[in-house]
Every structure is written in C-alpha cells, then in structure tokens.
Amino acid sequence: MRTVDIFSMAFVAIARNKVRSFLTALGIIIGVGSVIAMVHLGQAATQSVADNISQMGSNLLVVSTGRGGRGPGGVRIVSKPFTHEDVEAIRNDVRGVLVAPTVTTNQNLVHGNVNHNGSVLGTTNEYFPTRNWDLAGGRLFTDEEMYTAARVCVLGSTVTRTLFGGSEPIGQTIRVGRSSCEVVGILAPKGASFGQDLDDVVAMPITSVQSRIVGHRDIRTIFISAIEDGTTSRVHDEIDELLRHRRGSSMEDDFFVRDMQEVADTLEGTTRTLTMLLGAIAAISLLVGGIGIMNIMLVSVTERTREIGVRIAIGARVRDVLWQFLVEAVAISCLGGILGVGLGIVGTYVATDKMELPFLLSTEVMLIGFAFSVAIGVIFGYVPARKAANLNPIEALRHE
Amino acid sequence: MTAIVDVRGIKKIYGHGNTEVRALDGVDFQVQPGEFVAVMGPSGSGKSTCMNIVGCLDPPSAGRYHFCGLDIARFNRDELAMLRRHYLAFVFQSFNLIPRTTALENVALPLVYQGVKPAERNARALRALASVGIAERADHTPSELSGGQQQRVAIARALVTEPTLLLADEPTGNLDTATTEEVLHLLKQLNHERDLTILLVTHEPEVALHTQRVLWFVDGKLVNDGTPDEVLS
Ligand SMILES: Nc1ncnc2c1ncn2[C@@H]1O[C@H](COP(=O)(O)OP(=O)(O)OP(=O)(O)O)[C@@H](O)[C@H]1O
Numbered sequence: 001m002r003t004v005d006i007f008s009m010a011f012v013a014i015a016r017n018k019v020r021s022f023l024t025a026l027g028i029i030i031g032v033g034s035v036i037a038m039v040h041l042g043q044a045a046t047q048s049v050a051d052n053i054s055q056m057g058s059n060l061l062v063v064s065t066g067r068g069g070r071g072p073g074g075v076r077i078v079s080k081p082f083t084h085e086d087v088e089a090i091r092n093d094v095r096g097v098l099v100a101p102t103v104t105t106n107q108n109l110v111h112g113n114v115n116h117n118g119s120v121l122g123t124t125n126e127y128f129p130t131r132n133w134d135l136a137g138g139r140l141f142t143d144e145e146m147y148t149a150a151r152v153c154v155l156g157s158t159v160t161r162t163l164f165g166g167s168e169p170i171g172q173t174i175r176v177g178r179s180s181c182e183v184v185g186i187l188a189p190k191g192a193s194f195g196q197d198l199d200d201v202v203a204m205p206i207t208s209v210q211s212r213i214v215g216h217r218d219i220r221t222i223f224i225s226a227i228e229d230g231t232t233s234r235v236h237d238e239i240d241e242l243l244r245h246r247r248g249s250s251m252e253d254d255f256f257v258r259d260m261q262e263v264a265d266t267l268e269g270t271t272r273t274l275t276m277l278l279g280a281i282a283a284i285s286l287l288v289g290g291i292g293i294m295n296i297m298l299v300s301v302t303e304r305t306r307e308i309g310v311r312i313a314i315g316a317r318v319r320d321v322l323w324q325f326l327v328e329a330v331a332i333s334c335l336g337g338i339l340g341v342g343l344g345i346v347g348t349y350v351a352t353d354k355m356e357l358p359f360l361l362s363t364e365v366m367l368i369g370f371a372f373s374v375a376i377g378v379i380f381g382y383v384p385a386r387k388a389a390n391l392n393p394i395e396a397l398r399h400e
Numbered sequence: 401m402t403a404i405v406d407v408r409g410i411k412k413i414y415g416h417g418n419t420e421v422r423a424l425d426g427v428d429f430q431v432q433p434g435e436f437v438a439v440m441g442p443s444g445s446g447k448s449t450c451m452n453i454v455g456c457l458d459p460p461s462a463g464r465y466h467f468c469g470l471d472i473a474r475f476n477r478d479e480l481a482m483l484r485r486h487y488l489a490f491v492f493q494s495f496n497l498i499p500r501t502t503a504l505e506n507v508a509l510p511l512v513y514q515g516v517k518p519a520e521r522n523a524r525a526l527r528a529l530a531s532v533g534i535a536e537r538a539d540h541t542p543s544e545l546s547g548g549q550q551q552r553v554a555i556a557r558a559l560v561t562e563p564t565l566l567l568a569d570e571p572t573g574n575l576d577t578a579t580t581e582e583v584l585h586l587l588k589q590l591n592h593e594r595d596l597t598i599l600l601v602t603h604e605p606e607v608a609l610h611t612q613r614v615l616w617f618v619d620g621k622l623v624n625d626g627t628p629d630e631v632l633s
C-alpha cells in the first residue's frame with residue numbers, strides 16, 4: 001500500500017464526518033489554545049517585569065536608611081540619615097560607580113494660573129545616567145549652581161505638559177513651594193514603572209532642595225550605578241562594608257542596599273514558575289482532549305468493524321489498518337493543533353490587551369504546542385488503531 | 401495439474417469440554433482449476449467455516465490445506481494477507497460494500513492495498529464494473545444502489561484483482577429470484593470465459609443446478625460429493 005493512499009484514506013474519513021471530526025478535535029483545540037495563551041501570558045508578564053525594572057536603571061543599587069527597628073520599651077527608632085560625607089566616601093572608596101544622593105518632597109508647583117502637586121527631587125547630575133534618563137532639551141545643573149544652591153530646575157515630561165501645555169518652558173520661572181525657580185532643562189519621557197508615573201517630577205540641585213525647601217540636610221536614599229556590567233555584587237559588598245564602618249552600627253544594619261538585578265531575578269523567577277504552573281494546568285486539558293480522541297476513535301472502530309473486516313478480507317495487512325486509523329487520529333489532532341494555535345494567538349492578544357501587557361508571540365511556544373497535539377494524536381490514536389488492526393476478520397464481518 | 405484447493409482431514413473445533421463444537425470434523429476434497437462448485441447442507445453444517453478456511457481468513461484446528469500447492473500452515477499473517485490480496489476474492493451475502501464510498505472506489509479498494517497507482521486503479525475498476533454491466537453507476541454510493549446492483553459491484557470488486565479463486569458465501573441469499581438469476585448468469589459467464597474457479601455456498605437447489613459439482617455437508621462432515629443431479633436427487 002502506498003503512503004499517499006494511507007493519508008488520503010484518513011483525510012477522506014475526516015472530510016466525510018466534518019462535524020464529528022471537529023468535535024473530536026475540540027478538546028485538542030482548547031487544550032493547545034490554552035497552553036499557548038497561558039505560556040504567552042506568563043512570558044508577557046515576565047517581560048513586563050523585566051521592562052519595569054530596566055526602566056529604573058541598569059546595574060542600579062538603591063541604598064536607603066533602615067525603616068528603623070524598635071528600641072527599648074518598643075519606642076520606634078528612626079535610623080539616622082546619610083550625610084554628605086557618606087556620599088563622598090562612597091564616591092572615593094568604591095571603584096567604578098556613579099553616586100546620586102537624593103532628597104524627595106512633595107510640593108505645590110505653580111506656573112501662571114496652573115497649579116500642580118508634584119514630586120520634587122533634589123539630586124546631582126549623576127542621577128540621570130544612573131537611571132538611564134536623557135534630557136529632551138536644555139541642560140543639567142552647572143557646578144556653580146550645585147555649589148550655590150541655585151534656584152534652577154529640570155522638569156519631567158508630565159510636569160512640563162501640565163504646567164506649560166504647548167509653550168516653551170526653558171528660561172521660564174515656576175514656583176516650587178515658596179521659592180521660585182528657573183527651568184533650565186526638560187527630561188525625556190520615561191514612562192511608568194509598576195504603575196508609578198516617573199515623569200511627574202521636578203529635579204533640582206540637592207543643595208537647593210535641602211536649604212531652600214525642606215530645610216535640613218538629611219539624605220534618605222542614594223542611587224548608585226555600577227558603571228561596568230557584572231560588578232553590582234562587588235559594589236554591593238563594598239558599600240555594605242563601608243557604610244557599616246562609617247555608621248558604626250552595632251549588630252543590625254540600619255540601612256539596606258537593594259540590588260535591582262536581584263529584585264529582577266527574583267521577580268522573573270516567580271513569574272517563570274507561575275508560567276510553568278499555568279502551562280501545566282493547560283496541558284491537563286490537552287490530555288483530556290487526547291482522551292476525547294481515543295474515545296471517539298474507539299467508537300468509530302466499533303462502528304466500522306464490518307468495513308475493517310472487509311478490508312482485511314480483501315488483503316489489507318495488519319499494519320495497513322493500523323496506519324489508516326493512526327493517521328486518522330493524528331490528522332484530527334494535528335488539525336486541532338493548528339486551530340488551537342490560532343485560538344491561542346487570539347486568546348493571547350485579547351488577554352494581553354486587557355491586562356496591558358506586551359503582545360509577544362514565541363514561535364517556540366507555538367511549535368511546542370503543535371508538537372504536543374501531534375504526540376497526543378499518536379499516543380491516544382494508537383490504542384484504537386491497534387484494536388482495529390487486530391480484529392478477527394470473521395467476527396468483524398459478522399458484526400451487526 | 402495442481403489442485404486450486406486441496407484440503408485433507410480439516411477440522412475446526414470451537415470451545416472445549418462440554419461446550420465443544422465441531423464446526424468441521426475431518427473434511428477432504430479437492431477443487432481443480434476452472435471448476436464451479438456449490439457448497440450445500442443444512443444450517444450450521446460448517447459451510448461458512450469451510451469457506452473461511454479456504455479463504456485463508458481462519459486457520460484450521462487440524463488437517464492440511466494446500467492452496468495451489470502451497471502449504472498454508474507455513475504462512476504468517478502478512479503472507480496470508482498477500483494471498484488474499486492477489487489470488488483470492490470474496491463475495492458476501494450482505495454485499496459488504498464500504499458505505500458512503502462510490503462504486504468505483506469500492507471496486508478499486510483491493511488495488512489500493514496492492515499499491516497500484518490511482519490512474520491505473522480507476523481504469524481497471526471501471527473495466528471491472530463494465531464487465532458486470534454496471535459501469536454507468538460508478539459514481540453512486542451503495543445506499544443509492546439496489547441489492548442486485550450492490551452485489552454486482554461486489555463481484556466487480558472481487559474480479560478487479562483477477563483472482564485465482566472466487567469464494568461466494570450465499571451471494572444470492574438477499575436477492576429476489578430474478579436478480580438471483582442475473583447474478584448466477586454472471587458467475588457462470590465468468591467461470592466460462594475467464595476459467596475462474598468458483599466456490600459458492602447456497603441453500604437453493606435451483607442455484608446449485610447452475611454449477612458443475614455439489615459438496616454436501618452435514619454436521620461438519622462432507623457426506624456427498626458429485627454432480628448436482630446426483631447429489632440433489
Ligand atoms: N466463533 C464460533 N464459536 C463457536 N461456535 C461457532 C463459531 N462459529 C461457528 N460456530 C459453530 O460452528 C457451526 C458451523 O457454523 P457455520 O457458520 O459454518 O455454519 P453454516 O453451514 O455456514 O450455516 P448457515 O447455513 O446457517 O450459514 C455452527 O454450529 C456454529 O454454531
């Protein structure tokens with residue numbers, strides 16, 4: 001028997017029973033579709049976490065004062081802030097880093113008759129490369145401005161839009177809290193990270209914010225970027241040691257250093273596990289689909305018992321009958337697999353759209369989903385096919 | 401000349417102990433090339449069992465069967481399938497055409513298993529249909545054909561491989577008298593013109609009268625073997 005004929009027999013049988021073939025494949029369609037949608041969704045979530053973290057800046061370490069523990073008698077202790085000298089020490093003693101001390105405060109921002117409550121960030125010029133943040137126009141702060149606590153500021157794009165609408169902001173003066181301030185630069189849009197609008201910010205020299213707005217010299221957060229890739233853990237260790245020494249903390253550290261790479265790895269690990277879990281649950285439905293195929297094929301073999309008897313009587317070999325039914329089962333599940341991939345793509349599109357995740361398709365995932373459907377067809381098609389092939393022709397011909 | 405069928409001491413026993421059924425209980429006979437033989441006997445006498453063994457669908461429990469000089473006991477399943485595919489053909493009482501499949505495709509099916517290419521397959525199937533006088537129904541499915549027409553298609557399917565031996569188990573059992581005559585006429589013609597060897601099971605003496613020889617079975621034994629006139633009188 002020629003191979004083409006095996007295939008054409010299978011397709012003729014499928015075409016002859018279109019509705020039934022479709023219903024048989026339905027389990028596979030849904031199974032493959034949900035595996036593909038689930039895994040794609042998981043990957044999109046992982047991607048979105050990674051994007052959010054790289055938004056914050058690459059090789060970023062964030063050093064903050066501890067939230068403070070409880071002292072004797074349960075009194076809340078606020079751990080002491082970092083000083084300008086701490087910052088200088090990090091700059092001088094730790095190799096290959098950009099160091100940006102920050103002070104943040106919320107202030108009323110006014111320009112003309114527009115009022116906006118926004119976040120004011122006091123920092124140094126290093127802050128911007130540390131966070132991969134570019135200027136869209138104007139300039140950053142000069143050394144003199146830093147030194148003299150000048151009343152200058154650089155605006156985030158949200159603040160620019162809110163306060164100035166379409167008009168040119170550079171050279172204009174806005175009011176920040178009670179002091180007025182000249183706009184010298186505007187920042188490129190940075191987008192949102194974990195739902196927070198990063199562009200809703202006014203950056204000023206740290207000295208200006210300390211002396212003119214908040215009125216103290218406390219530094220609570222220092223952003224540090226390792227210039228060379230792969231050095232964050234060394235930098236992390238060195239900062240730990242330096243600050244421990246400088247702050248003379250007794251047993252417990254009263255500060256902590258968050259390594260964004262670590263955070264990213266942990267989060268990605270979590271979403272990856274979740275993806276696998278979702279994929280596994282969806283794979284169970286694929287298994288159920290396979291059982292559906294086996295079921296219908298067994299019924300079909302019983303229904304076609306006489307036909308099988310005739311085929312054997314006119315000279316079909318065991319393997320001819322086996323192949324005929326196996327190919328039929330595999331063809332049904334392949335068709336199911338193809339439709340399932342389509343369903344999976346549509347499902348991924350709809351879900352990522354709803355969840356505001358990136359819509360990314362992975363050829364690998366789709367191929368694996370399809371390969372699964374083929375494997376299911378072979379595994380669950382084998383039992384009915386073997387049953388058909390091993391029928392006793394005499395009993396089969398007598399079958400009602 | 402080698403006999404087409406040569407059975408010696410053939411037995412077929414179903415079950416064992418109290419429930420043992422001796423469907424065939426020691427049968428010997430030969431069929432020579434070109435013979436047209438009727439197999440007769442009361443119901444349950446083992447006619448169909450005998451046909452199945454001769455048709456290589458069922459192995460005997462005991463005894464020897466040589467088909468065209470070949471000892472069937474030496475053949476495995478695939479080799480027996482090869483014999484059926486090339487040298488044997490069946491016609492059944494209930495036609496056994498494949499449903500929802502055209503007459504042409506039904507007739508071409510044995511050639512599919514022989515690995516013949518579609519163009520040649522269809523040409524030969526059409527010729528076989530023409531030789532049983534039903535070529536104009538080639539595109540009809542079995543449900544669109546009368547019983548007599550279906551049996552003609554079944555005969556065409558049996559002929560298409562140009563077999564050595566045709567086995568027909570009550571081929572006229574489901575047909576009325578007029579159609580029975582037609583089908584018998586066709587079989588006789590094939591026997592004459594092509595020298596086709598035919599074994600035909602029947603209950604009807606009128607049918608057996610068309611043949612050259614009758615084998616009469618009773619209780620799994622061959623009790624009479626002669627011309628229709630001798631046996632039926
Ligand atoms: N698979 C089987 N298991 C048990 N007994 C069987 C089996 N097949 C046939 N028999 C028995 O063998 C005997 C011969 O059966 P067979 O079908 O050959 O009779 P037959 O001569 O063809 O009868 P009929 O004219 O009714 O078709 C019967 O008694 C039957 O019951």
Ligand SMILES: [Mg+2]
Nearest residue numbers: 447448449569
């Ligand atoms: Mg019978």
